[in-house]
Amino acid sequence: MKKKFKLSFAFLAFAICSTASAEMAFPIPAIPQLDAESYILIDAKSGEILAQYNAEQQRDPASLTKMMTSYVIGQALQSGRIKNDDMVVVSKDAWATGNPVLKGSSLMFLEVGKTVSVANLNKGIIIQSGNDACIAMAEHVAGSQGAFVNLMNEYAKKIGLEHTHFETVHGLDAPGQYTTAKDMAFLGRALIRDLPNEYAIYKEKEFTYNLSKPQLNRNGLLWDTTLNVDGIKTGHTNAAGYNLVASAVDGNTRLISAVLGGRTFKGREEESKKLLVWGFRFFETANPVKADSALVNQTIWYGDQNKVPLGSLEGAYVSVPKGRAADVQVQYTIDNYIYAPIAKGTSVGKIQFLLDGKVINEQSLVTLQDVQESGFFGTICDWIVLQFNKLFG
Template identity: 50%
Template sequence: MTFIKRTLLSASLVFSAAVTAAPVVIPNAPTVAASSFVLMDYQTGQILAEGSPHEQRAPASLTKMMTSYVLGQELKAGRVSLEDTITVSENAWAQNPKLAGSSLMWLKAGSQVKLSELYQGMVVQSGNDACVAIAEHVAGSEDGYADLMNTWARELGMSATIYENAHGLDAPSQLTSAYDMAILGRALIRDIPEHYPLYSQKEFTYNKIRQHNRNGLLWDRSLAVDGIKTGHTNNAGYSLVASAKRDDMRLISVVMGAKSAKSREAESKKLLNYGFRFFETVTPYKAGDTFVSQQMWYGDKPEVKLGVLEDTPVTIYRGQAANMKAEFELSQDLEAPLARGQEVGKLYFRIDGKDVASYPLTVLEDVQEGSWFSKLMDYFKLLFKSLIG
């Protein structure tokens, strides 16, 4: 006999004690002088501010973020090594007419260079020639590398993004969005953390040519910006993906289609300062924490512990943590056997009745079937409950 039940339990989560809570003032997101923009909390992926976030635009050198991401995955898989020595082809030659007038590492055709140097030249100097050399080394051709880039874009859920080359010079169908660039920035920091420090490197000298990172926010002492990437073509305008960390909170801002290099930096600062000033990320429950002990049936124990197997970060307006409540809803009957890690519902975090985050509610312990007598007793209990409604 099946006894269907949906359970809802509410618990206040008080993070600070106060006799009278001060009113929470929630300002509007700042006005941003750019074609599109996004501000994302890194830990939760929550969007804190946005403007035309899914509008497709030319990515320019923001493309190199994906070139870097793919290279990081290839290094992680052991298919290439930073110690690899690469012979520069004429396609990757700085004098290649296709690269004329663009940002370069200044590679010479026929010269040999380590992959580690190409990686720096791509990230720090935004070298388009370095991108071509990397693409040919990893995939045999730039077209082949673009296929890898598109595969990873789909894997990451970047639905507005299409790549045609590895460097970002304008191509007819090469497009992305501010939202997709925030997703990619988050993936760079999360998935290849050993290589992310390259994005904070302020300068790199190759072939006796010293060049500075074009991300001017790396020199701004008012923010702890440690990456990520600038981009510019006549078609794309001026763009910047930036990330900064303050205390336990990291934010990612994306500004696309600004009017100048100074403007993209000013608008990015505006977004980051807004995020740090008016939002916070709290973690009500840690991985393994029990949320509730719930009655169950046909088991060798009367109750089972339910909780979370992952941390539960939630990004909210500052000052609202005391108003947040946790509630859960079961999606199935709790009947033995049950296995640790089995998802049986959802844990919701709500403020003023509105969902702000949700996480899987899981079984925290294995539960075996009980004796035949205890199962028989549970059967009659459930039968009686069904009869009385």
């Protein structure tokens, strides 16, 4: 069940910065100014936005599109619809010499009529940013590029990308194709969360196919020894500028940055690093409620058991100033009486997270197991007790 965080980072920052300076190691400085058209920094676990500028400005995605191509492929692999050792026949459309659209773009250098494994094509998409590999995989997964694009847009809706629409499988500029820095960051979050096997490919630094020399991953931050970056994707066209979605881990905290409309190839890396360094230096991720761990056992009426455990199915994560994770307090409210039958994951109330007495975030309080309805006599007994409870309790 998806968490619904309702409070903005601006409120979080206000709540935190309004406390006495003695309660903090040091204040949180202003968000760094970047040389880019739009950018965002999010906490991958909590989903909270830590910094943003023009984050919902409509932009050309360029090869960031391949993150969604990869997401669709990862879902197909995870569901068993395709397998890594499937062999794909390269069509004329996936052959650079036969498709003028691909001329001068990034390629895996596929040859028409040859067969290539899904595993190699997937690496060609992620590591080499091969536009030809995208076409070959789109045809293998969905039968045509058009059908695959439809899948991309369907998944975009499911993930909650409200300002993104795809027209191509590879990201070369096309009318009607657009995204935002915010949507790309949250697409990266979905990729990391939903498809760990697929995401593991993003940290690979090179891949060799059909060339004497290996092609290097275009995400230069993978070589940065001061950050533990393990993805995600670069992109560039004349219309888009230089784009980079990057993710790094420090302890229990994973951050995702998205920088769109950067000025130069290296500049997008430098600006992304500024965001990530700022985020790790001043924030960390708290985990005050563990996954499937009962926060409370609450009375349930008409059920085949008297109590139902309530908590969070996936665990609760909250972004807090560095060094304050242990200070997060938890409180909860229950909306009403709880009745059986009820399914695991049903929202019955609210969990709130407090720092220095102020609510900094909240999410749904849900049932942690199914509870079936009791038999006839159990229902009658519960009804009688419930009436007394409502009258006198």
